[in-house]
Amino acid sequence: MTIIIISLLLLASLLPHLTFTARVNVGIVNGREAKPHSRPYMVSIQVDGSHICGGFLISEWMVLTAAHCWNRNAILTVVVGAHDLRNSKRSDRIGVKSYIPHPDYIGLPRPIQNDILVLKLMKKVKLNKKVRLIQLPNEGEDVGPDTVCIVAGWGRLSTYGPVSVRLMEANTTTINPEECQRRWGSSFLAPQMICAYGAGGSCSGDSGGPLVCGDTAVGVTSFGDKYLCNSPALPEVYTKISTYIQWIHEKILSDM
Incomplete structure:
Protein backbone atom coordinates (compact mmCIF):
# COMPACT_ATOMS: atom_id res chain seq x y z
CA MET A 1 0.00 0.00 0.00
CA THR A 2 2.87 2.33 0.87
CA ILE A 3 4.47 1.71 -2.55
CA ILE A 4 1.19 2.55 -4.34
CA ILE A 5 0.80 5.81 -2.40
CA ILE A 6 4.39 6.85 -3.19
CA SER A 7 3.85 6.03 -6.87
CA LEU A 8 0.69 8.13 -7.00
CA LEU A 9 2.43 11.05 -5.31
CA LEU A 10 5.31 10.86 -7.85
CA LEU A 11 2.84 10.80 -10.75
CA ALA A 12 0.99 13.82 -9.35
CA SER A 13 4.26 15.75 -9.06
CA LEU A 14 5.11 15.01 -12.70
CA LEU A 15 1.73 15.98 -14.20
CA PRO A 16 2.42 19.74 -14.56
CA HIS A 17 5.73 18.95 -16.30
CA LEU A 18 4.13 16.40 -18.62
CA THR A 19 1.36 18.82 -19.53
CA PHE A 20 3.87 21.49 -20.49
CA THR A 21 6.29 19.33 -22.49
CA ALA A 22 3.62 17.38 -24.40
CA ARG A 23 2.56 20.40 -26.43
CA VAL A 24 1.66 19.35 -29.97
CA ASN A 25 2.95 21.24 -33.04
CA VAL A 26 -0.26 22.67 -34.43
CA GLY A 27 0.87 25.77 -36.25
CA ILE A 28 3.63 27.35 -38.26
CA VAL A 29 5.87 25.69 -35.66
CA ASN A 30 4.34 25.54 -32.18
CA GLY A 31 1.69 28.00 -33.34
CA ARG A 32 -2.07 28.10 -33.53
CA GLU A 33 -4.71 28.18 -36.23
CA ALA A 34 -5.52 31.77 -37.15
CA LYS A 35 -9.12 32.89 -36.80
CA PRO A 36 -10.49 32.45 -40.36
CA HIS A 37 -9.94 35.60 -42.43
CA SER A 38 -8.49 37.55 -39.50
CA ARG A 39 -5.41 38.23 -41.64
CA PRO A 40 -7.07 39.23 -44.93
CA TYR A 41 -3.81 40.60 -46.36
CA MET A 42 -2.28 37.10 -46.49
CA VAL A 43 -1.93 35.31 -49.83
CA SER A 44 -0.77 31.85 -50.78
CA ILE A 45 1.76 31.81 -53.61
CA GLN A 46 1.46 28.63 -55.65
CA VAL A 47 2.99 26.73 -58.55
CA ASP A 48 0.74 24.27 -60.38
CA GLY A 49 -1.82 24.44 -57.57
CA SER A 50 0.66 23.72 -54.77
CA HIS A 51 1.55 26.24 -52.06
CA ILE A 52 5.23 27.24 -52.04
CA CYS A 53 5.38 30.59 -50.21
CA GLY A 54 3.39 33.24 -48.45
CA GLY A 55 2.94 36.85 -49.45
CA PHE A 56 0.80 39.88 -48.59
CA LEU A 57 -1.25 42.49 -50.39
CA ILE A 58 0.25 45.99 -50.47
CA SER A 59 -2.03 47.42 -53.18
CA GLU A 60 -5.00 46.21 -55.20
CA TRP A 61 -2.54 45.19 -57.92
CA MET A 62 0.53 44.11 -55.98
CA VAL A 63 1.81 41.48 -53.56
CA LEU A 64 5.03 41.66 -51.56
CA THR A 65 6.98 38.46 -50.95
CA ALA A 66 10.55 37.11 -50.81
CA ALA A 67 12.67 37.15 -53.96
CA HIS A 68 13.86 33.59 -53.32
CA CYS A 69 10.24 32.37 -53.72
CA TRP A 70 10.53 32.80 -57.48
CA ASN A 71 12.93 31.08 -59.80
CA ARG A 72 12.81 32.68 -63.22
CA ASN A 73 11.34 29.62 -64.91
CA ALA A 74 8.33 29.35 -62.58
CA ILE A 75 4.85 30.69 -63.28
CA LEU A 76 3.30 31.79 -60.00
CA THR A 77 -0.35 32.09 -59.01
CA VAL A 78 -1.61 34.13 -56.06
CA VAL A 79 -4.55 32.90 -53.96
CA VAL A 80 -6.33 35.69 -52.07
CA GLY A 81 -8.94 35.58 -49.30
CA ALA A 82 -8.01 32.04 -48.24
CA HIS A 83 -7.97 30.31 -44.87
CA ASP A 84 -8.29 26.61 -45.69
CA LEU A 85 -6.54 26.25 -49.05
CA ARG A 86 -8.73 23.27 -49.92
CA ASN A 87 -11.73 25.60 -50.07
CA SER A 88 -10.25 28.28 -52.31
CA LYS A 89 -12.33 29.00 -55.41
CA ARG A 90 -11.17 29.62 -58.95
CA SER A 91 -12.10 33.28 -58.53
CA ASP A 92 -9.62 33.54 -55.64
CA ARG A 93 -6.73 32.62 -57.96
CA ILE A 94 -4.97 35.43 -59.79
CA GLY A 95 -2.11 35.14 -62.25
CA VAL A 96 1.05 37.20 -62.05
CA LYS A 97 1.63 39.70 -64.84
CA SER A 98 5.16 40.71 -63.90
CA TYR A 99 7.85 39.82 -61.38
CA ILE A 100 9.93 42.64 -59.88
CA PRO A 101 12.77 41.39 -57.64
CA HIS A 102 14.98 43.98 -55.99
CA PRO A 103 17.77 44.80 -58.47
CA ASP A 104 20.44 43.93 -55.88
CA TYR A 105 18.92 40.62 -54.80
CA ILE A 106 21.47 37.89 -54.10
CA GLY A 107 20.29 34.33 -53.47
CA LEU A 108 21.81 31.06 -52.43
CA PRO A 109 24.43 29.61 -52.41
CA ARG A 110 25.82 33.02 -51.44
CA PRO A 111 24.46 34.71 -48.30
CA ILE A 112 20.99 36.05 -49.10
CA GLN A 113 20.67 39.81 -49.52
CA ASN A 114 17.85 42.17 -50.57
CA ASP A 115 15.41 39.26 -50.45
CA ILE A 116 12.28 41.10 -51.56
CA LEU A 117 9.99 40.77 -54.59
CA VAL A 118 6.95 42.66 -55.86
CA LEU A 119 4.39 40.67 -57.85
CA LYS A 120 2.17 42.67 -60.20
CA LEU A 121 -1.13 40.85 -60.61
CA MET A 122 -3.02 40.29 -63.85
CA LYS A 123 -6.14 41.85 -62.41
CA LYS A 124 -7.13 44.11 -59.57
CA VAL A 125 -8.25 42.35 -56.39
CA LYS A 126 -11.69 43.15 -55.01
CA LEU A 127 -11.28 44.36 -51.44
CA ASN A 128 -13.79 42.99 -48.91
CA LYS A 129 -13.85 41.46 -45.42
CA LYS A 130 -11.67 38.58 -46.58
CA VAL A 131 -9.30 40.55 -48.81
CA ARG A 132 -7.53 43.65 -47.48
CA LEU A 133 -4.24 45.52 -47.73
Whole structure:
Protein backbone atom coordinates (compact mmCIF):
# COMPACT_ATOMS: atom_id res chain seq x y z
CA MET A 1 0.00 0.00 0.00
CA THR A 2 2.87 2.33 0.87
CA ILE A 3 4.47 1.71 -2.55
CA ILE A 4 1.19 2.55 -4.34
CA ILE A 5 0.80 5.81 -2.40
CA ILE A 6 4.39 6.85 -3.19
CA SER A 7 3.85 6.03 -6.87
CA LEU A 8 0.69 8.13 -7.00
CA LEU A 9 2.43 11.05 -5.31
CA LEU A 10 5.31 10.86 -7.85
CA LEU A 11 2.84 10.80 -10.75
CA ALA A 12 0.99 13.82 -9.35
CA SER A 13 4.26 15.75 -9.06
CA LEU A 14 5.11 15.01 -12.70
CA LEU A 15 1.73 15.98 -14.20
CA PRO A 16 2.42 19.74 -14.56
CA HIS A 17 5.73 18.95 -16.30
CA LEU A 18 4.13 16.40 -18.62
CA THR A 19 1.36 18.82 -19.53
CA PHE A 20 3.87 21.49 -20.49
CA THR A 21 6.29 19.33 -22.49
CA ALA A 22 3.62 17.38 -24.40
CA ARG A 23 2.56 20.40 -26.43
CA VAL A 24 1.66 19.35 -29.97
CA ASN A 25 2.95 21.24 -33.04
CA VAL A 26 -0.26 22.67 -34.43
CA GLY A 27 0.87 25.77 -36.25
CA ILE A 28 3.63 27.35 -38.26
CA VAL A 29 5.87 25.69 -35.66
CA ASN A 30 4.34 25.54 -32.18
CA GLY A 31 1.69 28.00 -33.34
CA ARG A 32 -2.07 28.10 -33.53
CA GLU A 33 -4.71 28.18 -36.23
CA ALA A 34 -5.52 31.77 -37.15
CA LYS A 35 -9.12 32.89 -36.80
CA PRO A 36 -10.49 32.45 -40.36
CA HIS A 37 -9.94 35.60 -42.43
CA SER A 38 -8.49 37.55 -39.50
CA ARG A 39 -5.41 38.23 -41.64
CA PRO A 40 -7.07 39.23 -44.93
CA TYR A 41 -3.81 40.60 -46.36
CA MET A 42 -2.28 37.10 -46.49
CA VAL A 43 -1.93 35.31 -49.83
CA SER A 44 -0.77 31.85 -50.78
CA ILE A 45 1.76 31.81 -53.61
CA GLN A 46 1.46 28.63 -55.65
CA VAL A 47 2.99 26.73 -58.55
CA ASP A 48 0.74 24.27 -60.38
CA GLY A 49 -1.82 24.44 -57.57
CA SER A 50 0.66 23.72 -54.77
CA HIS A 51 1.55 26.24 -52.06
CA ILE A 52 5.23 27.24 -52.04
CA CYS A 53 5.38 30.59 -50.21
CA GLY A 54 3.39 33.24 -48.45
CA GLY A 55 2.94 36.85 -49.45
CA PHE A 56 0.80 39.88 -48.59
CA LEU A 57 -1.25 42.49 -50.39
CA ILE A 58 0.25 45.99 -50.47
CA SER A 59 -2.03 47.42 -53.18
CA GLU A 60 -5.00 46.21 -55.20
CA TRP A 61 -2.54 45.19 -57.92
CA MET A 62 0.53 44.11 -55.98
CA VAL A 63 1.81 41.48 -53.56
CA LEU A 64 5.03 41.66 -51.56
CA THR A 65 6.98 38.46 -50.95
CA ALA A 66 10.55 37.11 -50.81
CA ALA A 67 12.67 37.15 -53.96
CA HIS A 68 13.86 33.59 -53.32
CA CYS A 69 10.24 32.37 -53.72
CA TRP A 70 10.53 32.80 -57.48
CA ASN A 71 12.93 31.08 -59.80
CA ARG A 72 12.81 32.68 -63.22
CA ASN A 73 11.34 29.62 -64.91
CA ALA A 74 8.33 29.35 -62.58
CA ILE A 75 4.85 30.69 -63.28
CA LEU A 76 3.30 31.79 -60.00
CA THR A 77 -0.35 32.09 -59.01
CA VAL A 78 -1.61 34.13 -56.06
CA VAL A 79 -4.55 32.90 -53.96
CA VAL A 80 -6.33 35.69 -52.07
CA GLY A 81 -8.94 35.58 -49.30
CA ALA A 82 -8.01 32.04 -48.24
CA HIS A 83 -7.97 30.31 -44.87
CA ASP A 84 -8.29 26.61 -45.69
CA LEU A 85 -6.54 26.25 -49.05
CA ARG A 86 -8.73 23.27 -49.92
CA ASN A 87 -11.73 25.60 -50.07
CA SER A 88 -10.25 28.28 -52.31
CA LYS A 89 -12.33 29.00 -55.41
CA ARG A 90 -11.17 29.62 -58.95
CA SER A 91 -12.10 33.28 -58.53
CA ASP A 92 -9.62 33.54 -55.64
CA ARG A 93 -6.73 32.62 -57.96
CA ILE A 94 -4.97 35.43 -59.79
CA GLY A 95 -2.11 35.14 -62.25
CA VAL A 96 1.05 37.20 -62.05
CA LYS A 97 1.63 39.70 -64.84
CA SER A 98 5.16 40.71 -63.90
CA TYR A 99 7.85 39.82 -61.38
CA ILE A 100 9.93 42.64 -59.88
CA PRO A 101 12.77 41.39 -57.64
CA HIS A 102 14.98 43.98 -55.99
CA PRO A 103 17.77 44.80 -58.47
CA ASP A 104 20.44 43.93 -55.88
CA TYR A 105 18.92 40.62 -54.80
CA ILE A 106 21.47 37.89 -54.10
CA GLY A 107 20.29 34.33 -53.47
CA LEU A 108 21.81 31.06 -52.43
CA PRO A 109 24.43 29.61 -52.41
CA ARG A 110 25.82 33.02 -51.44
CA PRO A 111 24.46 34.71 -48.30
CA ILE A 112 20.99 36.05 -49.10
CA GLN A 113 20.67 39.81 -49.52
CA ASN A 114 17.85 42.17 -50.57
CA ASP A 115 15.41 39.26 -50.45
CA ILE A 116 12.28 41.10 -51.56
CA LEU A 117 9.99 40.77 -54.59
CA VAL A 118 6.95 42.66 -55.86
CA LEU A 119 4.39 40.67 -57.85
CA LYS A 120 2.17 42.67 -60.20
CA LEU A 121 -1.13 40.85 -60.61
CA MET A 122 -3.02 40.29 -63.85
CA LYS A 123 -6.14 41.85 -62.41
CA LYS A 124 -7.13 44.11 -59.57
CA VAL A 125 -8.25 42.35 -56.39
CA LYS A 126 -11.69 43.15 -55.01
CA LEU A 127 -11.28 44.36 -51.44
CA ASN A 128 -13.79 42.99 -48.91
CA LYS A 129 -13.85 41.46 -45.42
CA LYS A 130 -11.67 38.58 -46.58
CA VAL A 131 -9.30 40.55 -48.81
CA ARG A 132 -7.53 43.65 -47.48
CA LEU A 133 -4.24 45.52 -47.73
CA ILE A 134 -1.76 45.79 -44.87
CA GLN A 135 -0.01 48.92 -43.71
CA LEU A 136 3.71 49.34 -44.41
CA PRO A 137 6.24 51.30 -42.31
CA ASN A 138 7.73 54.64 -43.26
CA GLU A 139 11.35 54.89 -44.36
CA GLY A 140 13.61 54.57 -41.32
CA GLU A 141 10.70 53.50 -39.10
CA ASP A 142 12.35 50.51 -37.46
CA VAL A 143 10.85 48.23 -34.86
CA GLY A 144 12.89 47.99 -31.66
CA PRO A 145 14.14 44.85 -29.91
CA ASP A 146 11.82 42.90 -27.59
CA THR A 147 8.75 43.78 -29.66
CA VAL A 148 6.14 41.03 -29.79
CA CYS A 149 5.05 40.44 -33.39
CA ILE A 150 3.19 37.76 -35.34
CA VAL A 151 4.14 35.53 -38.27
CA ALA A 152 1.60 33.56 -40.28
CA GLY A 153 1.58 31.07 -43.12
CA TRP A 154 0.67 27.71 -44.61
CA GLY A 155 4.15 26.21 -44.20
CA ARG A 156 5.37 23.06 -42.47
CA LEU A 157 4.11 22.27 -38.96
CA SER A 158 7.57 21.05 -37.94
CA THR A 159 11.03 20.94 -39.51
CA TYR A 160 10.35 17.80 -41.56
CA GLY A 161 6.59 17.64 -41.04
CA PRO A 162 3.61 18.18 -43.34
CA VAL A 163 2.47 21.58 -44.58
CA SER A 164 -0.73 23.08 -43.19
CA VAL A 165 -3.84 23.50 -45.32
CA ARG A 166 -5.16 26.13 -42.88
CA LEU A 167 -3.53 29.46 -42.10
CA MET A 168 -1.49 29.26 -38.92
CA GLU A 169 0.14 31.98 -36.82
CA ALA A 170 2.59 32.35 -33.94
CA ASN A 171 3.95 35.07 -31.70
CA THR A 172 7.63 35.92 -32.02
CA THR A 173 9.81 38.60 -30.45
CA THR A 174 12.36 40.79 -32.21
CA ILE A 175 15.97 40.52 -31.11
CA ASN A 176 18.64 43.19 -30.73
CA PRO A 177 20.54 43.45 -34.07
CA GLU A 178 23.90 43.05 -32.32
CA GLU A 179 22.73 39.71 -30.95
CA CYS A 180 21.43 38.68 -34.40
CA GLN A 181 24.85 39.55 -35.82
CA ARG A 182 26.58 37.47 -33.15
CA ARG A 183 24.38 34.47 -33.94
CA TRP A 184 24.45 34.68 -37.75
CA GLY A 185 27.82 36.32 -38.38
CA SER A 186 28.29 37.84 -41.84
CA SER A 187 24.97 36.37 -43.06
CA PHE A 188 23.08 38.97 -41.03
CA LEU A 189 23.11 42.55 -42.34
CA ALA A 190 21.50 44.87 -39.80
CA PRO A 191 20.60 47.68 -42.27
CA GLN A 192 18.41 45.30 -44.29
CA MET A 193 17.37 42.58 -41.85
CA ILE A 194 15.47 41.90 -38.61
CA CYS A 195 15.65 38.68 -36.61
CA ALA A 196 13.13 37.28 -34.15
CA TYR A 197 12.51 34.24 -31.99
CA GLY A 198 9.57 32.97 -29.94
CA ALA A 199 7.78 29.87 -28.73
CA GLY A 200 6.61 29.48 -32.33
CA GLY A 201 8.00 30.62 -35.65
CA SER A 202 8.19 30.19 -39.39
CA CYS A 203 9.22 27.07 -41.29
CA SER A 204 9.62 25.86 -44.88
CA GLY A 205 6.71 27.21 -46.95
CA ASP A 206 6.31 30.33 -44.80
CA SER A 207 8.90 32.34 -46.74
CA GLY A 208 7.57 35.59 -48.15
CA GLY A 209 4.95 36.06 -45.46
CA PRO A 210 4.98 39.20 -43.30
CA LEU A 211 6.40 39.83 -39.86
CA VAL A 212 3.55 41.92 -38.44
CA CYS A 213 4.06 44.20 -35.44
CA GLY A 214 0.83 45.88 -34.39
CA ASP A 215 -1.00 46.63 -37.63
CA THR A 216 2.15 47.04 -39.73
CA ALA A 217 4.13 44.58 -41.86
CA VAL A 218 7.72 45.34 -40.88
CA GLY A 219 9.49 42.31 -42.39
CA VAL A 220 9.36 39.65 -45.10
CA THR A 221 10.17 36.09 -43.98
CA SER A 222 13.55 35.33 -45.54
CA PHE A 223 15.68 32.58 -43.97
CA GLY A 224 16.46 30.56 -40.86
CA ASP A 225 18.44 27.58 -39.61
CA LYS A 226 18.81 25.07 -42.43
CA TYR A 227 18.33 22.11 -40.10
CA LEU A 228 15.81 23.32 -37.50
CA CYS A 229 12.75 25.53 -37.90
CA ASN A 230 12.43 28.18 -35.18
CA SER A 231 15.95 27.42 -33.93
CA PRO A 232 16.86 29.10 -30.62
CA ALA A 233 20.50 29.25 -31.73
CA LEU A 234 19.82 30.78 -35.17
CA PRO A 235 16.67 32.92 -35.00
CA GLU A 236 14.50 33.54 -38.05
CA VAL A 237 15.58 36.41 -40.30
CA TYR A 238 13.25 38.85 -42.09
CA THR A 239 13.95 41.43 -44.78
CA LYS A 240 13.45 44.87 -43.19
CA ILE A 241 10.69 46.57 -45.19
CA SER A 242 11.47 50.12 -44.04
CA THR A 243 14.83 49.93 -45.84
CA TYR A 244 13.05 49.27 -49.16
CA ILE A 245 9.95 51.41 -48.74
CA GLN A 246 10.97 54.02 -51.31
CA TRP A 247 11.63 51.29 -53.88
CA ILE A 248 8.27 49.64 -53.05
CA HIS A 249 6.36 52.92 -53.39
CA GLU A 250 8.02 53.55 -56.74
CA LYS A 251 6.71 50.21 -57.99
CA ILE A 252 3.20 50.92 -56.68
CA LEU A 253 3.09 54.46 -58.10
CA SER A 254 4.42 53.31 -61.46
CA ASP A 255 1.30 51.19 -61.82
CA MET A 256 -1.20 53.99 -61.12
